[in-house]
Amino acid sequence: MHQKAAPVIFLICLAKSVSPTSVNLSQDGPGILGSTILFRAQLYDDHGAKLVASDTPHRFIWTDNAIPPHKFTETGDFSTSLWNVTYKAPQYSPGEYEIEVRAQKWVGFFYWDIGSQRITINVTVLLNGEMEVIQNNTILGGKYISYNQEVLHRIRLLEPDAKLLSENDTIINTYWFLGCSYYGSTQDLSFTFNYTKDDLDRTVLMRALVVAGKETNNTIDEDSFSGYVADNISQPESTVAPDNNCEDFPIVPKDPNKYYGYFKRNVIPSAPVQVGTIAGATWLKMGEVLHLNLTCSGSSPFYHCVRFQVGEYNVTGNETCSQARPTTNCQIAVTRYLGQKNTKYTVLFIISNAVSKTVTPVGVTQYNEKHHPQLSVIVVPITCSVLAIVLIIFGVAYYIQSRNRYKIEVADFDFSRNSDTEYKSFKERLRDAFSSAFTRVKDDEYSEEGPSHYSGGGGVWSPTRKYGSMQ
Numbered sequence: 001m002h003q004k005a006a007p008v009i010f011l012i013c014l015a016k017s018v019s020p021t022s023v024n025l026s027q028d029g030p031g032i033l034g035s036t037i038l039f040r041a042q043l044y045d046d047h048g049a050k051l052v053a054s055d056t057p058h059r060f061i062w063t064d065n066a067i068p069p070h071k072f073t074e075t076g077d078f079s080t081s082l083w084n085v086t087y088k089a090p091q092y093s094p095g096e097y098e099i100e101v102r103a104q105k106w107v108g109f110f111y112w113d114i115g116s117q118r119i120t121i122n123v124t125v126l127l128n129g130e131m132e133v134i135q136n137n138t139i140l141g142g143k144y145i146s147y148n149q150e151v152l153h154r155i156r157l158l159e160p161d162a163k164l165l166s167e168n169d170t171i172i173n174t175y176w177f178l179g180c181s182y183y184g185s186t187q188d189l190s191f192t193f194n195y196t197k198d199d200l201d202r203t204v205l206m207r208a209l210v211v212a213g214k215e216t217n218n219t220i221d222e223d224s225f226s227g228y229v230a231d232n233i234s235q236p237e238s239t240v241a242p243d244n245n246c247e248d249f250p251i252v253p254k255d256p257n258k259y260y261g262y263f264k265r266n267v268i269p270s271a272p273v274q275v276g277t278i279a280g281a282t283w284l285k286m287g288e289v290l291h292l293n294l295t296c297s298g299s300s301p302f303y304h305c306v307r308f309q310v311g312e313y314n315v316t317g318n319e320t321c322s323q324a325r326p327t328t329n330c331q332i333a334v335t336r337y338l339g340q341k342n343t344k345y346t347v348l349f350i351i352s353n354a355v356s357k358t359v360t361p362v363g364v365t366q367y368n369e370k371h372h373p374q375l376s377v378i379v380v381p382i383t384c385s386v387l388a389i390v391l392i393i394f395g396v397a398y399y400i401q402s403r404n405r406y407k408i409e410v411a412d413f414d415f416s417r418n419s420d421t422e423y424k425s426f427k428e429r430l431r432d433a434f435s436s437a438f439t440r441v442k443d444d445e446y447s448e449e450g451p452s453h454y455s456g457g458g459g460v461w462s463p464t465r466k467y468g469s470m471q
Contacts, residue, residue: 021045023103023115030122031160032259033094036086037121038159041101043079043114051079059104059111066097087123094125127210127261129157143203144354147195147269153206155189155263165259170212177207180246195269201299206265209249213258270299272356273330275349280334282364289337290364294349296330303327304351306334313346315359321350338366 022044029037041060043051060081062072074081081101100118104111133140134152145151155174157165165172176183176191183193189210249262273296280292296302305321330351338345349360424432 021051021103021105021114023101023117025099025101025117025119027099027119027121028159030124030128031087031158032124032127032164033087033089033092035160035164036084037123039083039085039099039101039119039121041081041083041103041117043103057106058114059106061102061104062099064097064099066092085121092123094123097121097123127157127161127212127259129155129161129261129263131206131208131263131265132156133265133267142354143266143268144270145195145267146272146355147197147200148272151193151195151267153191153193153208153265155208155210155261157189157261161259161261165212168214170214170259172210172212175209175211177209177249179204195267199269201268201270203266203268205246206267207249208261208263209252210261210263211258212261213255215257268354270353270355271297273298273302273351273353273358275351275358275360278349278360278362282362284338284364284366285369286340286343286366288366289335290347292334292347292362294332294334294360296332296351296358298330298353299355300328300330300353301326302330302351302353304330304332304349306332307348307350308336308338309346309348310342311344311346312363313348313361315348315361317357317359319348319350319359321352324350324352338364340366343367 024042024044025039026042027037027039031037039062041062043058045051057075057077058079059073059075060083062070062074062081062083064070064085066087070085072083074083081103083099083101085099087097098118098120100116102116103114105114106112132154133145134154135146135149153176171187172189173185173187174189174191175185176193178193183191189208191208193206195204254260276295276297278292278294280290282292284290303321303324303326305324307319332349332351334347343366345364345366347362347364349358349362351358351360
C-alpha cells in the first residue's frame with residue numbers, strides 16, 4: 001500500500017515545487033552572412049512577471065537546425081540566458097534557420113523541463129537596416145518632410161551587421177540616388193540634401209547603395225551610373241545604358257570579399273504652416289462679440305483648433321489640440337461672446353500639418369465704455385430755446401413794424417390861420433376837440449369866410465365849419 005502511494009506523493013511534491021513557467025525568446029537579427037546574431041531567453045512565471053534569480057539552478061539548452069548544427073548549454077541560478085551564433089561563409093549559406101531553447105529546473109534529483117520556445121532567424125546576403133530621415137535632430141517616422149529645411153539621410157544598420165563592419169575595420173562607400181538621378185557618393189552612411197519646390201507635395205524616392213570592404217580600393221566605377229547622373233553633377237562618358245526602372249538599382253559587379261546593401265525611402269516634401277494675416281478687432285467694448293479671421297499657407301491638409309486663455313499667456317510650443325478639425329483651406333474664422341467677467345483674454349490658434357505646427361497668440365482686451373448723455377438730450381432743448389428767442393425777437397419786431405404802419409396821424413388843414421398861431425401839440429388839440437364836441441357855439445361867431453376872431457385861450461371850432469375844396 002505504501003509502495004503504491006509513494007509515486008503519487010512524489011508527483012504531488014514535484015508539481016508543487018515546479019510552478020508554471022513560460023519562455024520568451026528574442027533576437028537582434030536578421031544579419032548578413034558572417035555576422036553574429038544574439039539570442040535571448042527569459043523565464044516568466046504564470047502571472048507574466050520575470051523570474052528573479054534564486055538558489056534553484058536552471059538549465060538552458062540551445063540548438064539550431066543548421067548543418068552542422070550549433071549547440072550551447074548554460075546552467076546557473078539565473079532566469080535569463082544569452083547565446084551568440086555566427087553563420088560564416090562558405091560553411092553556411094544565406095537562408096532561414098530555426099533556433100530552439102529548452103529551459104529546465106533542478107528538482108532535487110534531476111532537471112525537469114519547465115518550458116521551451118522556437119524562433120526563426122533570417123541570414124541574408126545583403127546588409128540589413130533602414131534609411132532614416134532626420135530634420136532638426138529628429139528622426140521622422142513618416143513620409144512627410146519639410147522641403148525648406150536640410151534633410152539628413154542616414155543608413156541605420158541592424159546590430160549584427162553594424163558590429164561586423166566596425167570590428168573588421170571596413171571602409172564604407174555609399175552611392176546616393178534621388179529618383180532616376182545619381183547625386184554622388186559619401187564615405188559614410190549619411191547624406192545631406194535640400195529638396196526644392198519642384199519636389200513639393202509629390203512622392204520622391206531616395207536610394208542608397210552601400211559597399212563595404214577591407215581593401216582601400218573600395219569604390220565602384222561611377223561610369224556605371226552615367227545614365228543616372230543628376231543635372232547638377234558633371235556627367236562622365238556613358239558606358240552603361242540606364243535602366244528606365246527607377247525603383248531598381250543599377251547593376252554593378254560584386255566582389256565576394258565585400259559587403260553590399262541596398263536601401264531606399266519614399267519621402268513627400270511639404271511646405272510648413274505659415275500664418276498670414278489676422279483680421280478683426282482686438283479691443284472690444286464690454287459685451288461685444290469677438291470676430292477674428294486668420295489665413296495661413298502651407299501643404300494641406302491642415303489641422304487646427306482655437307483655445308481661449310484668461311489673461312496674458314506665454315506660448316510654450318507644446319500646446320496641443322484635443323479635437324483638431326481638418327481642413328484643406330487654411331482660413332479660420334472665430335466668433336465668440338467673451339462675457340463680462342474678465343477684461344483680458346489670449347486667443348491661441350493651434351495649426352498643424354504633416355510637417356509642422358504653429359501656435360499663434362492673439363491678445364484681446366475688453367473695456368467699459370463711459371455712458372455720456374445722448375446728443376439729442378442736449379441739442380434739442382438748446383435748439384428749441386434759440387428758436388423761441390428768435391421767434392420772440394421777430395414777433396416784437398413785427399409788432400413794432402405793424403404799429404408804425406397803421407399809426408393814424410391827424411393833420412391840421414386850417415390854412416386860414418395866421419402862421420403865428422399858438423402851437424399846440426397833438427395831445428392838446430385832441431383835448432380841445434373833445435371839449436368842443438360838447439360846447440354850443442353861437443351862429444354869429446362865424447361866417448362863410450371863417451371865424452371873425454380867434455380866442456387866445458384856445459381856438460373853438462364851429463360845428464358847421466367846413467373845409468374848403470381843394471382845386
